Amino acid sequence: MLADTDVLVVGAGQAGLAVSHELMRAGVDHVVVDRERAGAAWYVRWNSFCLVTPNHTIRLPGGEYDGDDPGGYLPREQIIVHLRRWAASFGAPIREHAGVDLLRVTDDGFLAQTEAGPVRARRVVACTGAYQRERRPEVIDELAGHVPVVGATSYRSPDSLPDGRILVMGGGQTAGQIAEELLAAGREVVISPGRAPSMPRQVAGRDTVDWLMEAGFFEHTAADLPSPAARLGPNPVVTGRGGGHDLNLRTLAAAGAQLTGRVLGLDGDRLVVADDLGVSVAAGDEGWQAVCTLVVETAERMGLLTPELPELPRASIPVAPAPRLADLAGVVVACGFRPDYRWIDIPGVVDEYGLPLQRDGMSTVVPGLSFVGVPWLRTRKSPLLMGVGEDATLVAERIAA
Structure with a gap:
C-alpha cells in the first residue's frame, strides 16, 4: 500500500x-x-x-x-x-x-x-x-478493417506511417499540424475536416494570443458560450512550428492537400463523404474574422492605431472526390478528445x-x-x-x- x-x-x-x-x-x-x-x-x-x-x-x-x-x-x-x-x-x-x-x-x-x-x-x-480519451467516430472501426488506422496520440512522424496516400480525419489544431507535417515530407494527403475556427498567427507584428489576452478572451466563462456542448468545441487552428505561422484549411490546400467532406461510411471500396466541405471552410473563415474584429476592438480600447489585418488566401478550394480504399496507405484520426x-x-x-x-x-x-x-x-x-x-x-x- x-x-x-x-x-x-x-x-x-x-x-x-x-x-x-x-x-x-x-x-x-x-x-x-x-x-x-x-x-x-x-x-x-x-x-x-x-x-x-x-x-x-x-x-x-x-x-x-x-x-x-x-x-x-x-x-x-x-x-x-x-x-x-x-x-x-x-x-x-x-x-x-x-x-x-x-x-x-x-x-x-x-x-x-x-x-x-x-x-x-x-x-x-x-x-x-x-x-x-481520443474521439473516434463510429466509421473508424469500419475503416480499420481495410487500412491501417493511427490515432493522434499514436502518430509520431511521417516515417512512422506506411508509404503512400494518407487520409487525415479532423480539422482542429492536431489534424492541421499533422497534415502540414506530412505535406512537408512530400506525402500525398487527403483531409476530411471538421468545423474548427482559425486565427492569424500575428496581427500587426504581435502574436494574436497576446492580443486575445488583452481582449479578455481567455477570461470568458462557460456562461459566455452559446450552449453547454460548446465547452467541447475545438480551439482556433494555428501552429507554433518553425517559429509560428498561419495554419488553416486554406493554407493546407495551398500547400497541396486535397480536401473532401466528413467521412460517413463505406460504399464498397469507396468512402462515402458528406457534402459539407464548404461549411467546414466557412467555419474556419468565420473564426478568423471574429478574431480580427476582436483585435481591432482591443486596439481601439487601448488607444492604439487600427492594426493592419492579415488576409486569408481567397483561392477557391476544390472538393476532392471521395477516396477509394485501395488508394489509401493509412488513416490518421485526429477528431479531438473527450x-x-x-x-x-x-x-x-x-x-x-x-x-x-x-x-x-x-x-x-x-x-x-x-x-x-x-x-x-x-x-x-x-x-x-x-x-x-x-x-x-x-x-x-x-x-x-
Missing part, C-alpha cells in the same frame, strides 16, 4: 504539479500519483509537437517560463524538461507508475485502487488533464458531456473531491499553461482552509 495521505492528487501533469506546489506551500500532506511519469501527457504528442501559445504564457506557480525566447514556442521535449525541473525544484511528492484504476467514497474519505496498491485519503484532487472520468466510481459526478459537476473546482456532488485542469473549469484558460495555476491555487487554498 502507498502511504495514507491527507490529499491524493491524481495526475502529474501541469495541473497536478500546480496543485502540489500550492499544497506544499500551505504545508498540506499529500501525494501525487501518475500512471506513467510527470508530464506524461506531453510524451504522447508527436515528435515535432510544439506549443501554439507563446512561451511567456507558461505561468505556473513557481514554474513560470524563464528562458530567453518568451515569444517562441517550446517543442515537446523542452516542455517535458521544464515540467520535470519545476517538479524537482519544490520536491513534488510524486509516485510514478501508480495510476488510479478506481476511486470510491468511504466513511472517512476516499479509497483509490492504484497500480502500486490502495491509497486512503481524506480528500482527492483529480488532475488527469483536458485530453483524456473527458474520461470512468475511474471515479461515484454516480452523478459528471454531466451529460462527461465534464465534472463543480463550482470553482470543488465537486458539487461529492464533498472532498476537487478538479483542476478541466476545460472551462472556471474560464477558457483553465486547462492551459497560462491559467491552470490560478485554478490550482484557488483549490489548494480551499483545501488548506
Whole structure:
C-alpha cells in the first residue's frame, strides 16, 4: 500500500504539479500519483509537437517560463524538461507508475485502487488533464478493417506511417499540424475536416494570443458560450512550428492537400463523404474574422492605431472526390478528445458531456473531491499553461482552509 495521505492528487501533469506546489506551500500532506511519469501527457504528442501559445504564457506557480525566447514556442521535449525541473525544484511528492484504476467514497474519505496498491485519503484532487480519451467516430472501426488506422496520440512522424496516400480525419489544431507535417515530407494527403475556427498567427507584428489576452478572451466563462456542448468545441487552428505561422484549411490546400467532406461510411471500396466541405471552410473563415474584429476592438480600447489585418488566401478550394480504399496507405484520426472520468466510481459526478459537476473546482456532488485542469473549469484558460495555476491555487487554498 502507498502511504495514507491527507490529499491524493491524481495526475502529474501541469495541473497536478500546480496543485502540489500550492499544497506544499500551505504545508498540506499529500501525494501525487501518475500512471506513467510527470508530464506524461506531453510524451504522447508527436515528435515535432510544439506549443501554439507563446512561451511567456507558461505561468505556473513557481514554474513560470524563464528562458530567453518568451515569444517562441517550446517543442515537446523542452516542455517535458521544464515540467520535470519545476517538479524537482519544490520536491513534488510524486509516485510514478501508480495510476488510479478506481476511486470510491468511504466513511472517512476516499479509497483509490492504484497500480502500486490502495491509497486512503481524506480528500482527492483529480488532475488527469483536458485530453483524456481520443474521439473516434463510429466509421473508424469500419475503416480499420481495410487500412491501417493511427490515432493522434499514436502518430509520431511521417516515417512512422506506411508509404503512400494518407487520409487525415479532423480539422482542429492536431489534424492541421499533422497534415502540414506530412505535406512537408512530400506525402500525398487527403483531409476530411471538421468545423474548427482559425486565427492569424500575428496581427500587426504581435502574436494574436497576446492580443486575445488583452481582449479578455481567455477570461470568458462557460456562461459566455452559446450552449453547454460548446465547452467541447475545438480551439482556433494555428501552429507554433518553425517559429509560428498561419495554419488553416486554406493554407493546407495551398500547400497541396486535397480536401473532401466528413467521412460517413463505406460504399464498397469507396468512402462515402458528406457534402459539407464548404461549411467546414466557412467555419474556419468565420473564426478568423471574429478574431480580427476582436483585435481591432482591443486596439481601439487601448488607444492604439487600427492594426493592419492579415488576409486569408481567397483561392477557391476544390472538393476532392471521395477516396477509394485501395488508394489509401493509412488513416490518421485526429477528431479531438473527450473527458474520461470512468475511474471515479461515484454516480452523478459528471454531466451529460462527461465534464465534472463543480463550482470553482470543488465537486458539487461529492464533498472532498476537487478538479483542476478541466476545460472551462472556471474560464477558457483553465486547462492551459497560462491559467491552470490560478485554478490550482484557488483549490489548494480551499483545501488548506
